[in-house]
Amino acid sequence: MQRITAAIAFPLLSAAAIIIILAALPACRKSAKKAFVVGYVNPNPENELSAQSFLQSMSKYGYVKGQNISYIRSETKDKARIENDLREMVAKKVDLIFTLTTPAATMAKKITEGTGIPVVFVMYDSVGSGVVKRLVGHGENITGVQLAGSTPKALEWLLAIQPQAKHIFVPVCFDTGAASLSLRDLKQGAAKLGIRLTVGKVATVEELRASLSEMPADVDAIFMIRSWLVGCNFKVVHDQAVKRKIPVVSAGQVHFDNGLILSYGPRDDRVGQQAARLADRILGGTPAANLPVETSEFFLGINLRAARLIGFSIPRDILQQADFIIRERQNHPN
Template sequence: MKNLKKMVKIVLVGALAASLVACSTDKKAEKNDEKIKIGAIQYIEHVSLDNALKGFEDRLKEEGIDAEVEVENLQGDQALTTTAPKKFEKDEYKLVYAISTPAAQGAKTALPNKNIIYSAVTDPVEAGLIEAPDKITNITGVNDAVSAKNQIESFLRIYPNIKTIGTIFSTNEANSKVQVEALESACNELGLKLESVGINNINDIGQALSTLTGKIDAYYALTDNTVASAGPIVAENLLKVKIPSISAEEGQVSKGLLMSEGVDYYEHGRQAADLAIRILKGEDIKDVHAEDNKTAKKKVNEKTAKALGLDLNNENLKDAEIIK
C-alpha cells in the first residue's frame, strides 16, 4: 500500500511538473507571438521615401520579424520634426526608423534614449547625426550619397553638348545644401556651369523652373524631399521646353524625369532594416556602424526618352532598366 501511495504521489508530481512546463512553454509561445512595435517617421510623402519604408518593412517580414510599424508622416512640416517623434518614446517601441535628414535630426533631438535607424540621409556627419560611421551613440543608419560627377559624366556621353546644368533645392534641408556644393564642385571639374535656385516650400517650384529653363541645357535632380514631392510638375515643365534631366535617385524617373544612375530606395530601406534587425536581435547599437548605400540602378523613362527624341538603343543605355 505504501508503495502504491508513493507511486501515485510520483505520478501526481510528474503531472504537475509537466503541466507547469507546458504552461511556461505556452506563455513563451504567447510572448513570441507578440508583435514588435517600431515607430517610423517619414518627412514627406514621395515615391523615394515611400520605397524606403516599404523596403524596410518587407525586409523585417522576410527575416521572420513580426513587426507593427507605426508611421508618422510629417508632410514636410519642419515644425513637427521634434514634436512628432515624442509619441515613440515609450518603452513599447523597440526602435525608431527615421526616413530623411529632417526626420532623423528631429528624432535624435526628441529621443535621446531611443535607438534610431536613419535612411535617405546624404551626409549624416554634416547633419550632426553621427560623429563618424564607427562612432555611434543612439543613432545609426545608411546614407544615400551618390557621386554627382560620375552621374554627369555618364549623362555627357549621351548629351555631349551640354554646357549649363540647373537644379532646384530646398533652403530648409541641410541634406540639399551639401548636395548643391558637391554638384557645383563636379560641374567645375567638368567645365560646366551650374545654375541653382533655392526654394522655401513647394509653392516656389513653378517660379524656380521659370527662372531656370531659359538658362540651362539640362537639369539635375538632387535627393531633395521638397522638390521630389513635386516630381511630376518638374518633369512636365522640363519636357515642355525639351530639357533632358538626370536624377540622383531612381524614384523620380518613374515620375517623368529622363534617367538616373542613383539610389534604389527600396533596396536602401532593406539595407537599413538589416541594421535594425541586428539591434532587435540584441546587438548594442554602438557596434552597429553606419553604412554607405550599396545598391544603385540605371533607369530610363521610356515616354520621356521618346518625347526628347532619345534613341533607347544608344550604347550608353544598354544596361538600363526601361520604365514604361
C-alpha cells in the same frame, strides 16, 4: 526496383523536410521573443517605396505585424509634430525608431539621447549632417543607410548621353539639410567637369513655376537634387522640361518612372532592405554603436519613354550598361 525507389525517395523527403524546418526557424525564433514596438517616421511621401520595402523586409525577417511587432507611425511634414511624435515614442519606450529623411534622423538622435532607444535611419549624408562623426566606429546609438555619393557620377552619365551639355539648371528649396548637402556635391562635380550651374532658389510652388519659366535659353538639362518642395512638384519641372525639349536627370531613383531620363543613385527598394537588415540585428541584440553606417548601392536607370517624349536618343553602349530600363511599354531590368 521498388526498394531502390523507396531508398532514394526517403532521403529526398527527409532533406525536403529539413529545408522546410530551417526556413521556418527565423519566424519561430521571432515568435518566441517578446512583441516589439517600433517607431516609424517618414515625413516625405517621396520615400514611400523605401518605407514599404523596410516594412516588407521586416516581415521576411520574421517580424509579423499583429503577432510579434507593432508600429507607431508618424508621417507628418510638420517639424513640431514630428518632434512631438518622437517624444511620444520615447515615452512609450519603443524598442527602435526607424526614420527617413535628414530632419527626422537629426531630431530622433537628439530626442532619444540618454534613453537607450536605438535609431536606424535612411538619410542623405550622416557625417555631413552631424548625426555621426564617422561611418565606422561612430560609437552612437544610431546607425543606418546614407544615400550620398552618386552625384558626381550622375553628372558623368549625363555627359555620356549629352556630350554637348555645358549649362544645367537646378531648382531647389532649402527645406531640408539634404538640399544643401546634395547641392554642395553637385557644385563640386560640376566644377571638375566644367559644367556651369544656374540654381533656381524657390520657396513656394508659384516661385518654382516662375523660376522654371525663366530658365536661361541655353540650359541643356535640369538636375533634380534632394528637396521636398521641388520633388513633390516634379510634374511642374517635367512639364517645363518637355516644353523646352531638355532632359531631367537625378542622382536618385525618385521620379524615375515619372519622367526622369536618367538616374544614377540608390534604388529605394534596396535602401529599405538594407535598413531592415540593420534593424533586425539591433532587435536581435547587436548594439547600434557596433554597426557601421552603410552607403547605399548605386544603379544606373534609363527611361526611353521619357527620352522619346523630347526626341532624345540614348546611345546603345549606355543602354548596355544600364541596370534597369523603362522602354515604351515595360520596365526591363538588365
